[in-house]
Amino acid sequence: MNVIDYIIGLSGLLASGLFIYGLKGMSSPVTAVRGIVIAGWGMAFVVAVAFLQAFNVSDEVLPHLPVNLGLAVLALLLGGLWAGWKGKTVEMTAMPQMVALFNGMGGGSAAAISAVAMLRHTEVDALHLGVTMAGGLIGCISFTGSLIAWAKLDGRMRNPIRFSGQQIFNLVVFVGTVGLGLMAVMTQMQGSPDAGLFSLLFFAGALFFGLCMTVPIGGADMPVVISLYNAFTGLAVGLEGYVMADPALMIAGMVVGSAGTLLTVLMAKAMNRSIANVLFSNFGASSGAAAAGPQGQMKSVDPADAATTMRYDSSVIIIPGYGLAVAQAQQKLYELVKMLQAAGVDVKFAIHPVAGRMPGHMNVLLAEAGVPYDMIYDMDDINDSFKTTDVALVIGANDVVNPSARTDKSSPIYGMPILNADQAKQVFVIKRGQGTGYSGVQNPLFFLPNTAMVFGDAQAVLSKMVEALKALGTN
């Protein structure tokens, strides 16, 4: 080991320490910004130091070095500038697909490392080759799978692609791909020239499997899928770290791999699904049949009347759903909240774990509108407070407040943890029309005696509420 190896190795050590410290900083909103900045410095440092390898290459590489360095700088600039620009300009509502896209790129990068390692024919150790292939397989799945997730969330691919025998087909593709990988490893070990062909087919198969695995999954399940692919990319990076004998990649990759897995499990649990259920059962395909729900009369109320009621009550809990963001009404909502607070009403926000398009997405959307994070409560922290609350205001949310999840065993969402909006003394639901939620399940909450519906676009309804409060004055 020479001096440059030491410098590179120690820079990786420093960077992985900073990553873990930075991630830990993200455990509180107070230190979160500092956390990401610290991790950012670690990353900038370790990327800069990576160029020192130019002084450490074998004689064989020397003639190619200027081209390689030029390509490296070009790729860094192109990738970095494009992603930086996209990241700066993306709308907060479009954040989940952006994260999916960036994650897919990471998976592609890990797969590229694996591909070059196979191309070099220098390694003949079975274990090493096996890890290379495993990292490549996972990286490829994450790459094409994330691209599909991005296309679905971005509205470029509206309907899940499903056909009979799909799971068998996918299984065949998977087994075939693994078989090709084994063939590639075996031929590589024997030094046979067929290794290149098998490797090529293996990577093509792995990329194709990523597509096959993701196309049948519905848009509503995409948050779980993105989180899973985030963990996949982490795992692939960790495995490639072993291939490159770089412990910094191993540590950073595996930390993300396990954190991402935990996050995926938490998310799936919040939706009352197992991960296997999300991946392999075509949820939502037949839920139209479940439309026969509670029948009865929905009461509707004028926005101004609802606003006046809240103005003279003492406590309001607001339950925002993705419908609020679709109507771009977060700013208007916060305006209403500030007026209610000025009138002495205790206002809180209750966020279901799967509100929005990914966990925590609703918090970001509210933060963008300027809502302070200490007004926002998690489901577990606030669910007992509904009983003592005057008004629950549900905006653009449906399944997450559906009491059938508690009581109706035949309901597809039975067992899903929900916000206990129905326990409030009065429930107002701002809703576009009488339709059902994502799951296609009718919501008995809307028919309860203490529920009144405020039909209309969230933006329009909230504007009317604000006007009504202004007319009342601030006495």
Added chain:
Amino acid sequence: MLITSMTFVIALYIFMLAAFTGYVVISRVPSILHTPLMSGSNFIHGIVVVGALSVLISATTIPEQVIGFFGVLFGAGNVMGGYVVTDRMLAMFRPSTKKPAQKAQDGKA
């Protein structure tokens, strides 16, 4: 480089410790930060760009250069994009300014 069975075992130790680290660090993050956290961890696995860089710098053939180029390109996108969106999201989280009294009870959330 020759990877012996001992270094493989050491690698497994590293993987195990890193996996526990990730688990412990994340399990304490409140769910309001889950989206920035996901993009933050997305940023951290962008360190893959370092691996791609060393592959590209030591490339000797055109296929290696082409694949290495795309590896670095994608890795750079992962790192930069992950950082920018995480930073943007986290910068938006603000506490109440008007009601400092409410903060105390919020420590648990």
